[in-house]
Amino acid sequence: MKIFTSFLLIAALLAFVFSFSVTVFADYETDGGYEEIQIYGSESDGDYAKNEKSVKIFDLKNLLISLAVGALIGLIVVSVMKSKLKSVHRRDTASNYALSLNSVIEKSDDTYLSTDTYTTPKAKPPEQ
Amino acid sequence: MAQLHEYECPKCGGALEFNSAIQKLKCPYCDSEYEISEFEAVDSALDQTENEQDSVDHADGADSEDSASGLVSYVCKSCGGEIVGDSTLASSACPFCGNPVVMMGQLSGSLKPDYIIPFKLDKKAAKEALKKHLEGKKLLPKVFKNENHIDEIKGLYVPFWFFDTDVYADIVFKADKTSLREDNENSYRDVAHYSLSRKGNMSFENVPVDASQAMDDALMESIEPYDFADAKKFSTAYLAGYAADKFDIESSSCLPRAKDRISLSVAGAVKNSITGYENVTLENADFEYSDTFAKYALCPVWLLNTSWNNEKFTFAMNGQTGRFVGNLPVDKGALKKYFFTVAGISALIVYLFINFFLG
Ligand SMILES: [Zn+2]
Ligand SMILES: [Zn+2]
Numbered sequence: 024m025k026i027f028t029s030f031l032l033i034a035a036l037l038a039f040v041f042s043f044s045v046t047v048f049a050d051y052e053t054d055g056g057y058e059e060i061q062i063y064g065s066e067s068d069g070d071y072a073k074n075e076k077s078v079k080i081f082d083l084k085n086l087l088i089s090l091a092v093g094a095l096i097g098l099i100v101v102s103v104m105k106s107k108l109k110s111v112h113r114r115d116t117a118s119n120y121a122l123s124l125n126s127v128i129e130k131s132d133d134t135y136l137s138t139d140t141y142t143t144p145k146a147k148p149p150e151q
Numbered sequence: 152m153a154q155l156h157e158y159e160c161p162k163c164g165g166a167l168e169f170n171s172a173i174q175k176l177k178c179p180y181c182d183s184e185y186e187i188s189e190f191e192a193v194d195s196a197l198d199q200t201e202n203e204q205d206s207v208d209h210a211d212g213a214d215s216e217d218s219a220s221g222l223v224s225y226v227c228k229s230c231g232g233e234i235v236g237d238s239t240l241a242s243s244a245c246p247f248c249g250n251p252v253v254m255m256g257q258l259s260g261s262l263k264p265d266y267i268i269p270f271k272l273d274k275k276a277a278k279e280a281l282k283k284h285l286e287g288k289k290l291l292p293k294v295f296k297n298e299n300h301i302d303e304i305k306g307l308y309v310p311f312w313f314f315d316t317d318v319y320a321d322i323v324f325k326a327d328k329t330s331l332r333e334d335n336e337n338s339y340r341d342v343a344h345y346s347l348s349r350k351g352n353m354s355f356e357n358v359p360v361d362a363s364q365a366m367d368d369a370l371m372e373s374i375e376p377y378d379f380a381d382a383k384k385f386s387t388a389y390l391a392g393y394a395a396d397k398f399d400i401e402s403s404s405c406l407p408r409a410k411d412r413i414s415l416s417v418a419g420a421v422k423n424s425i426t427g428y429e430n431v432t433l434e435n436a437d438f439e440y441s442d443t444f445a446k447y448a449l450c451p452v453w454l455l456n457t458s459w460n461n462e463k464f465t466f467a468m469n470g471q472t473g474r475f476v477g478n479l480p481v482d483k484g485a486l487k488k489y490f491f492t493v494a495g496i497s498a499l500i501v502y503l504f505i506n507f508f509l510g
Contacts, residue, residue: 082505085502085505088501088505089498089499089502089505090498092497092498092501093493093495093496093497093498093499094494094498096493096494096497097489097490097491097492097493097494097495097497098490098494100490100493101290101486101489101490101493104289104290104486104489105481105486107287107290108288108290108291108478108479108480108481109478109479110284110373110476110477111367111369111370111373111476111477111478112369112373113368113369113372114372114373115412115415116412116413116416116419117355117358117409117412117413117415118416118419118420119375119376120355120357120358120359121354121355121416122354122355122356123354127320127352127353127417127420127424128349128350128351128421128424129351129352130348130349130350130351131347131348131349131350132347132348133345133346133347133348134346134348135343135344135345136343136345137343137344138341138343139341139342139344140339140340140341140342141339141340141341141342142337142338142339143337143338143339143340144337145333145335145336145337145338
């Protein structure tokens with residue numbers, strides 16, 4: 024778990040540095056429209072100047088998502104490897120010793136209690 | 152308490168050992184082989200009452216028990232050396248002459264095991280299993296394999312209680328059934344709640360619980376299962392050449408552990424039998440046990456103690472099935488290396504994927 028936090032810390036630091044540079048860069052170049060660039064890149068149609076720049080800019084949101092997903096995958100892989108080193112566990116069940124796991128039920132009784140209904144309004148069809 | 156027995160070779164007088172490969176007693180000196188049944192006369196002595204046994208022993212003056220330390224000492228019949236063991240030791244080898252000896256008093260009267268599952272695998276198999284156990288573990292420190300040395304390897308008969316029982320279960324679950332419907336305005340999800348009562352019987356046979364205080368319970372449960380089909384009527388001849396302990400936890404104290412595991416199995420089996428519902432959750436469970444019966448049996452375990460970096464590591468192998476367990480140390484440096492490599496590469500791939508395919 025320690026390793027996971029340290030990775031996120033490094034990720035956050037990187038993100039901070041990038042976001043700072045993006046902010047400065049965007050502020051300078053686009054005159055106030057940086058928020059859109061910083062988060063989404065620029066997608067607005069027709070604005071070629073903005074579009075050209077967005078390709079070069081580090082995308083903060085995508086970067087953070089990538090780092091988080093990467094850290095998660097790393098954590099899963101490492102815990103699988105770690106679990107291979109641990110082979111001493113207590114047993115939860117005694118199923119190995121059951122004479123038969125099937126046809127155990129002699130009496131079953133299903134009682135209806137109540138119903139909850141969840142309603143979702145339908146999207147109205149577009150009016151003609 | 153402390154009568155010793157050695158199985159002497161009728162031909163040469165050497166101390167016989169139980170050989171797991173041929174399932175017979177074998178003389179290490181002249182290679183003669185003997186069936187276990189040839190030594191049954193010795194076992195009939197075990198059925199004498201403990202009182203008689205005690206008085207004989209004290210007359211011999213062969214035993215002294217230091218009740219404070221829990222240690223018992225015996226005098227080896229072959230060499231006269233003193234064998235010291237804790238009060239649960241039932242069989243051992245003389246540390247001076249190496250002859251296998253059996254402490255008869257530890258296994259007589261009510262202490263006599265009902266069954267024994269003889270060793271099927273030998274010391275060599277245990278050593279090889281350890282080697283295999285260390286293979287393919289990427290996070291194991293590389294030097295562990297080379298620097299880890301076996302301090303002790305011993306074949307030990309561990310006392311177990313094996314429980315047979317019938318259990319009547321009365322379990323109530325809560326569960327849902329979901330259906331969808333719609334009209335012109337809305338769509339509806341109806342979640343109907345049910346209470347499900349299930350009653351039934353299940354039988355369990357030979358649920359093992361280790362009956363030795365000194366043995367790690369998790370270690371013993373990890374090398375399960377034992378196949379009780381191989382269990383033999385107990386005879387001390389099987390112990391020749393192996394260490395053995397007698398039980399020091401009563402069956403009544405072991406039964407709750409068996410019941411815990413059994414009740415979880417039953418609840419799981421009953422839950423699995425429920426179909427056509429969602430979100431099945433257990434609400435209440437009652438279990439009634441009947442025809443509960445405990446058998447006292449000795450089970451074969453190879454114990455390997457190793458040390459590395461001043462830390463002790465204990466491995467255990469099921470002497471019947473070969474199942475091998477034991478926790479291993481983690482290489483923290485390798486752990487970090489693998490984590491950052493995997494995390495970095497996958498982050499890069501995800502980043503490129505988002506930017507070039509989704510962006
Ligand atoms: Zn011989
Ligand atoms: Zn001796």
